[in-house]
Amino acid sequence: MKKKSNFFAIIMHITILLLIAPLLIxxxxxxxxxxxxxxLLPQEFGLRGIMHVLHPSSRALKNLLFSIRLSMxxxxxxLIISIPAAKALGVYNFKGKGFFKVLVLAPIIVPPVAxxxxxxxxxxxxxxxxxxxxVVLVHLIPCLPYGIRILTNVFEIVGESMEQQAKVLGANxxxxxxxxxxxxxxxxxxxxxxxxxxxxxxQYFLTFLIGGGRIITFPMMMFPYIQSGDRMMASSYSLxxxxxxxxxxxxxxxxIKSYYGTKNYFYL
Amino acid sequence: MKKxxxxxxxxxxxxxxxxxxxxxxxxxxxxxxxxWESILQEAEGTEVSFYGWGGSQRTNDxxxxxxxxxxxxxYNITLNRVPMNIDEVLNKLLGEKQMNVMGTTDVVWINxxxxxxxxxxDLLFGPFTHKLPNFNQYIDADSVEVKYDFGFPVEGxxxxxxxxxxxxxxxxxxxxxxxxxxxxxxxxVKNNPGQFTYPAPPDFTGSAFIRxxxxxxxxxxQFVNMEADKEAIAKEIQPAMDYLKELKPYLWRRGxxxxxxxAQLHNMYADxxxxxxxxxxxxEAAGKIATGEFPETTNTFVFENGTxxxxxxxxxxxxxxxxxxxxxxxDFILTVEAQASKYDPNTWGDLxxxxxxxxxxxxxxxxxxxxxxxxxxxxxVLLEHRVPxxxxxxxxxxxxxxxxxIL
Numbered sequence: 001m002k003k004k005s006n007f008f009a010i011i012m013h014i015t016i017l018l019l020i021a022p023l024l025i026x027x028x029x030x031x032x033x034x035x036x037x038x039x040l041l042p043q044e045f046g047l048r049g050i051m052h053v054l055h056p057s058s059r060a061l062k063n064l065l066f067s068i069r070l071s072m073x074x075x076x077x078x079l080i081i082s083i084p085a086a087k088a089l090g091v092y093n094f095k096g097k098g099f100f101k102v103l104v105l106a107p108i109i110v111p112p113v114a115x116x117x118x119x120x121x122x123x124x125x126x127x128x129x130x131x132x133x134x135v136v137l138v139h140l141i142p143c144l145p146y147g148i149r150i151l152t153n154v155f156e157i158v159g160e161s162m163e164q165q166a167k168v169l170g171a172n173x174x175x176x177x178x179x180x181x182x183x184x185x186x187x188x189x190x191x192x193x194x195x196x197x198x199x200x201x202x203q204y205f206l207t208f209l210i211g212g213g214r215i216i217t218f219p220m221m222m223f224p225y226i227q228s229g230d231r232m233m234a235s236s237y238s239l240x241x242x243x244x245x246x247x248x249x250x251x252x253x254x255x256i257k258s259y260y261g262t263k264n265y266f267y268l
Numbered sequence: 269m270k271k272x273x274x275x276x277x278x279x280x281x282x283x284x285x286x287x288x289x290x291x292x293x294x295x296x297x298x299x300x301x302x303x304w305e306s307i308l309q310e311a312e313g314t315e316v317s318f319y320g321w322g323g324s325q326r327t328n329d330x331x332x333x334x335x336x337x338x339x340x341x342x343y344n345i346t347l348n349r350v351p352m353n354i355d356e357v358l359n360k361l362l363g364e365k366q367m368n369v370m371g372t373t374d375v376v377w378i379n380x381x382x383x384x385x386x387x388x389x390d391l392l393f394g395p396f397t398h399k400l401p402n403f404n405q406y407i408d409a410d411s412v413e414v415k416y417d418f419g420f421p422v423e424g425x426x427x428x429x430x431x432x433x434x435x436x437x438x439x440x441x442x443x444x445x446x447x448x449x450x451x452x453x454x455x456x457v458k459n460n461p462g463q464f465t466y467p468a469p470p471d472f473t474g475s476a477f478i479r480x481x482x483x484x485x486x487x488x489x490q491f492v493n494m495e496a497d498k499e500a501i502a503k504e505i506q507p508a509m510d511y512l513k514e515l516k517p518y519l520w521r522r523g524x525x526x527x528x529x530x531a532q533l534h535n536m537y538a539d540x541x542x543x544x545x546x547x548x549x550x551x552e553a554a555g556k557i558a559t560g561e562f563p564e565t566t567n568t569f570v571f572e573n574g575t576x577x578x579x580x581x582x583x584x585x586x587x588x589x590x591x592x593x594x595x596x597x598x599d600f601i602l603t604v605e606a607q608a609s610k611y612d613p614n615t616w617g618d619l620x621x622x623x624x625x626x627x628x629x630x631x632x633x634x635x636x637x638x639x640x641x642x643x644x645x646x647x648x649v650l651l652e653h654r655v656p657x658x659x660x661x662x663x664x665x666x667x668x669x670x671x672x673x674i675l
Contacts, residue, residue, distance in 0.1 A: 121367060227531070229529065
């Protein structure tokens, strides 16, 4: 028995190491002027990458804050749309439910790139290309499947019995939603919100096409450096990208948990 | 009732899609009739969106820290740099043209095949260069490099921005003698197998290396007016293909694979996996020494018969929202001050486009006072060893022949 748990501990530590090591290399590269064969560690360190990201003239931090705001708005709208849709799919029985469950995943199955050009033309007609609203709308496309699918599973577990109980006791629909449904699905909201935020935050192509250069997000500044192979710049940007995502996710989780005083009923 | 309501909403939404397409009035033509003073007046205090490749920190910093700052002081223009690859810009412009709407791009950094695509699809505004005072004063409008872009007539639809030239980059610590021509390169590579390679086309720099080898072996004059006929080209460049085939087994990993991009080759060079790299910007190596990416012992050279040079340009899209601002920005880039600052290896290190003969003594001194960086060749050496690019439509054919014969 003892031996077996040791074995699993080793596997676990190796797995964690494999996940963390690439991130560590990113940190080292952010500060390495040169790191050539045959040296195990960089011979020269520098701050060029980080200084560029932090310097106001590069507008990197300004765009980072803008990106976070954009993705937060996308996340909130996605959740607002996802909750009723997920409840319908998770709780109610209706004709063609299985079909709709698959249909919801369509934006992931069909790559957005394939339909993006058409969307762009439509958005130009509607006058929302190159605008903030246009970018928010187009971000909803890859985000909604994640939001709806995760919350569908949550509703399947939670069911409707609690809400019916409240209804029997005379609560109105708004009271039921605020005091019964939301606290019940709060842990699911955290996971769905986190994933949706990440999906929106890392969108590159769709933002590019619909934003038309008017809307500049953080990944749009990061990608050219990754493409051109400037490893110090690319690593510095990636590092800031990862840290920003982590901070936002932790804040989001803390906020929702403290508001609803949720304990971990289940974690998805 | 409910159904009717849903139907109504669907109908309204669909109407929207087919209905209102905004069209824009073509204000551009009148602009070129106006005097330069009134154009400047119109440009004052506006915002100009500058679209171009954003993969070089030094280029980005020059635009952000010099160009944007000086434009603000001079004309109160806010420069908005948008890092976007040129094919994405073209796609966007094509889409916008199809819908006939106002765009968001005021100035676009362009050349070669992309200019050819843009101009043949009527995406560009112009001819405008004759309106720019600095163009008229400093640029030799009759020189081949201003008149033609990869063999395609410019006709005033783009203004020169800077000059680039192909150079070979090597590590002095590991390469004893620099090869003067393709024969010496072959010898060097055979003596040091696995230490040299080039990016596979369609990488821009790898493609330029192959054209350079072709020039070095069969000369370049016959290509200037050559038809884009694959068989004729294949016959003409056969000796160069034979050369590359002979070279292949001595390349990095025996030529079984090639780096896909110049960025990969640069990183391989920085990691000391190979002893040479190459570039289409003669000061790039100096810049990379300064940032510490390349070793201190890095230097550049050109073949004795010359290397390919080209000019990169700035154009204004037909549907640009702020053409007056765009004209003011492009004119400012053609000042001695801007070109000299751009040439300074401490900022960007891009070769100037101004005609030396048109500069007065004082202005010439501004340029000669700039210390070129370590690892860069002086401007006169480069200009003496400079041969023009091939017509743009031959380039993809040569890349195709390379893929069929060598890869």
